[in-house]
Amino acid sequence: MDFVGYLSFTLPVLGELTDLVWAPFSALVFYLLFGGKKGAIGAVFNFVEELSPGLDFIPTFTLMWIFRKLTAEKKSVTILKTATT
Numbered sequence: 001m002d003f004v005g006y007l008s009f010t011l012p013v014l015g016e017l018t019d020l021v022w023a024p025f026s027a028l029v030f031y032l033l034f035g036g037k038k039g040a041i042g043a044v045f046n047f048v049e050e051l052s053p054g055l056d057f058i059p060t061f062t063l064m065w066i067f068r069k070l071t072a073e074k075k076s077v078t079i080l081k082t083a084t085t
Contacts, residue, residue, distance in 0.1 A: 001029060002059040005050065016053060023050035034064055 005026060008015035027047035031039045046060045 001026065001033075001061040005056060008056060019050050019056065023047050026050050030061065030064070033061070034068065038064075 005022060008018045008022065011018065024047065027043040027050070030046045031043035033039070034042055042060065042064050049055045049058050049060055
């Protein structure tokens with residue numbers, strides 16, 4: 001999804017105009033992918049980031065994926081420690 005958002009950079013003037021369509025769609029997809037409170041907060045951030053000129057370079061989807069991956073691993077380690085004690 002971040003790569004699709006970066007495609008607007010290929011259109012020098014029209015790129016910012018395409019963000020008007022991309023921002024709400026991207027925010028909706030973000031919420032549907034990650035869900036819950038963190039997904040909703042991330043979707044709002046993603047929406048604002050896509051609409052703001054100069055902030056399109058932030059890989060919001062990738063950052064959230066990494067965050068979820070790290071927190072999931074931390075939870076599974078905690079569960080394993082609890083189960084073995």
